[in-house]
């Protein structure tokens with residue numbers, strides 16, 4: 001088995017170059033920054049490794065799958081020192097998806113409160129922007145900003161992994 | 176001869192006087208209006224005594240605008256036959272009690288609790304009367320699917336505590352997990368009761384993601400609804416939208432062109448393929464075999480990239496619409512063939528490595544066993560059912576689209592452990608590749624979409640039909656009722672996860688907590704599709 005693994009490693013490293021990833025023309029307007037000041041401050045204080053806690057506040061789960069894909073060897077977000085963590089207490093950034101449902105409102109607020117400052121909140125996907133197609137439902141509070149302050153949005157339904165990567169690296173001032 | 180007839184006759188014979196009327200106007204579906212009191216008996220006859228038919232769905236409607244009553248529909252499928260028996264019970268305003276089927280068939284419980292929240296029906300005899308969909312923040316007495324409740328109602332905030340089951344005794348420990356989990360996954364709450372390491376009880380509380388999708392559907396017409404169907408569970412966009420479209424097409428009497436059917440099959444199998452590969456990867460992750468996860472990640476990405484090239488969406492959204500498809504994937508025949516060849520070879524290699532790793536096999540074999548009887552009682556569907564010896568697959572049993580024209584195996588295993596669920600997924604991934612290859616060989620020309628929604632001189636009355644697809648998680652069922660103006664009057668969505676979640680809570684019993692993630696991944700259920 002070891003032989004098989006070695007042969008695979010030699011021949012086929014999958015990770016895509018960042019240049020190749022961000023050359024995609026579709027990336028242009030996936031990022032919308034709403035709070036420049038807090039992002040500037042965050043950049044000043046956290047220059048290197050960044051830990052992210054992901055919170056699904058009611059998505060359809062496609063947004064989660066694309067965020068998950070950031071960890072696969074093709075996008076490999078860890079090469080930039082960006083790491084997804086299990087607890088908000090270890091996190092510098094919250095990535096929040098979905099329209100916030102009534103049933104998730106409290107959990108989202110508690111997660112935010114448990115995240116130490118400096119912290120950034122990035123809302124991912126059309127639903128997180130303003131509730132998307134679920135806007136106005138009896139069971140939905142609305143976009144993420146209705147519950148916690150948002151610093152930036154990454155658009156898409158869902159945003160592709162390269163868009164997420166691009167958005168996060170832009171927010172951190174890496175590209 | 177009409178395939179439905181013998182079953183209808185038999186029910187009438189067995190239960191003289193209980194069947195009040197029958198309606199066979201929708202092909203393949205037999206609607207029997209029965210006396211309310213006879214519901215548990217007839218349901219049990221179908222489920223256990225005579226046919227061991229799984230309960231596919233159970234739901235309420237508010238048809239007061241039509242005949243002044245609410246109704247309860249209970250949907251069964253005759254095993255391995257394209258015959259659906261739907262029992263229909265009328266509930267008059269002010270008399271919303273009906274006899275619960277749960278004491279005879281446990282699978283009914285979540286459906287009944289859902290109706291209790293959404294319509295205010297009272298399933299008399301169901302031992303579990305706790306709220307389910309509407310958490311404590313919803314004020315009491317709210318029933319969103321009643322017609323006098325509007326989709327955009329702003330509700331006050333209520334408070335309360337959910338009464339979890341507690342297990343007490345010396346050395347018992349409770350481990351609450353969620354709704355926000357450790358990984359990048361959807362929200363839900365798991366409450367483990369453990370004695371030492373083994374799990375004695377697992378209570379799963381869901382519906383954190385309840386967004387009111389079924390109510391949203393009622394504000395749309397039947398062309399608009401397909402966009403929402405794609406957002407019920409993003410990883411099953413094609414399965415859901417195809418089931419949706421099938422129901423709509425049956426209602427509107429549309430014959431989808433053959434080329435469109437082939438296209439849908441390609442999309443359905445691509446969806447199955449990328450998800451099964453992802454699951455093979457995540458089972459490796461949770462058995463701490465990271466090489467497998469990395470390799471599967473790359474393979475899955477190849478399929479996602481293909482999806483993107485084919486449709487502009489990595490989840491194939493926007494492809495399936497009522498009447499057919501929006502683009503012809505046959506124009507990219509070469510790309511599909513080449514990519515799948517590469518993926519197939521890679522997958523073969525990966526599987527060989529996985530199955531030769533003793534430590535990996537040690538983790539997955541005999542872990543998380545769901546036995547056949549439990550799977551049947553809970554109406555578990557899809558790979559977890561087939562891994563436990565239940566031989567059912569809608570593609571073969573109710574050959575929709577053009578599945579009757581291709582050859583494929585339905586893998587069935589006996590042991591019901593994580594390894595069997597993994598094996599079903601591995602086998603099905605290869606079958607998916609083979610199905611797509613077979614479809615691509617077909618030479619067809621013609622339109623990819625039939626005309627839908629031409630203005631009718633005489634509006635048709637309220638009509639209804641089922642749409643049923645074997646999604647990669649199992650049977651996805653849509654029941655749609657339209658108004659004379661082609662608006663959606665009711666759209667009941669049943670994601671396979673709805674019945675498979677209880678299956679998971681049984682499969683983990685006696686296992687140690689560290690094996691829970693592995694058991695969970697081997698089911699890989701949708702929270703969004705369950706919560707609606």
Ligand code: SF4
Nearest residue numbers: 059060125126127157
């Ligand atoms: S933005 Fe799109 S992909 Fe993301 S949760 Fe909403 S519907 Fe799903």
